[in-house]
């Protein structure tokens with residue numbers, strides 16, 4: 001192994017298991033007002049979060065905070081003038097990797113776990129530990145190291161209320177390596193493909209159906225409400241049970257924009273990005289093909305066409321259609 005790399009590995013090992021600094025204590029207690037404001041912003045109408053009177057009737061017997069707010073209680077807010085942020089072990093770890101050329105960072109995954117609902121009056125603190133540093137790994141972006149941290153959230157009584165495990169790829173961007181060698185592309189000029197959409201538990205089923213030439217719309221199994229894009233819970237009734245219907249593939253352009261820049265490899269420009277009103281009532285973002293940007297109009301009828309990329313990825317795109325009767 002490269003002696004430089006051996007040295008780096010040794011230095012990285014020393015970070016594993018360390019807390020990044022003293023626990024961060026929330027500036028304020030959990031309050032009904034802050035919960036309500038959060039719910040206003042994201043459009044959550046759950047009475048258990050918003051309304052003390054109706055919350056008494058819920059199984060929580062009072063207002064609780066949405067679990068997804070857990071981290072928000074300890075966030076520091078924007079940088080304040082005159083207040084120097086204390087450097088953490090995580091900053092030092094990032095600096096060390098940058099020193100060795102791994103200058104870019106990308107959050108790759110985040111997992112949250114909740115032990116209990118937070119209630120008004122709770123005061124949250126958070127402590128972050130560097131769990132692991134693994135690498136070097138070759139990735140599509142370049143060679144890099146995966147850094148996993150776990151932040152544990154506690155209440156005033158020091159009991160755990162939840163945790164977040166966050167993984168970051170700290171990598172050496174491919175581009176800078178190419179610039180160093182300054183050689184014309186003599187390597188296999190493999191054509192890059194489009195950036196893949198993230199596929200996880202909540203939406204992989206949708207892409208699998210698309211691969212078979214279907215355009216599904218998620219449907220709540222309890223109240224029947226349609227929703228797109230796929231997500232875990234019905235915002236009408238709160239059910240997590242769902243099935244789907246197949247859209248007929250016809251619709252009209254609700255809005256669009258023509259993208260000229262920035263140009264990523266793997267795409268042909270200009271791209272017409274369209275928001276489509278599907279005949280079934282839901283909307284979907286896609287690209288319009290077989291149409292000059294100047295010919296695209298709001299309200300124009302379109303139909304789906306399934307396009308298979310060179311990498312085998314199937315995408316539901318849209319093209320102009322005859323107006324349906």
Ligand SMILES: [Zn+2]
Nearest residue numbers: 220223234237
């Ligand atoms: Zn529902």
